[in-house]
Amino acid sequence: MSQTTPSPDSLTIALLGEAVLRQHAGAVQLPDPQVSQLAEGMRRKMDDQGGVGIAAPQVHHSLALMIIASRPNARYPDAPQMEPLVMANPRIEAQSTEQEMGWEGCLSVPGIRGRVCRPLWVEVSFDDLCGQRHHTRLKGFVARIFCHEFDHLCGLTFLDRVEDNRDLMATEVWLREGQS
């Protein structure tokens, strides 16, 4: 890792408009204690903010590192429960042609929800923090989280996937009126 890793608690969330969110993230070499430390900091940040996923560019590190962590919480009451999964150098190997619409939010885009089309399932490969390659199949909301975080590694946010501005809502209204 070329950048100096700050302590986990000093990580700050990159917000829409910051250049790091538009860059293609670089591959990480593993194992690397600094990458493990960064992943730990990302996990804590995600937990603090009630997120169900986070990508390294969101904490100002343009590295191909992300966490998916579906669990029910105030932001996503219907989310399935899973152990947080740290994924380095992820790739989409295959995906369903069938897609479904669903609401997404993003720690880097505060205050806005958007309805976005995502595949029903994805087959992905990734490295764990030891550098071991894994293959797995993700479906439904977990596949959606993966695709959302994977987009961050490609310099995209969910706003780039919103096809109609009428699919955008203020989070405050979304929480008050529910999703349709």
Ligand SMILES: [Zn+2]
């Ligand atoms: Zn995001």
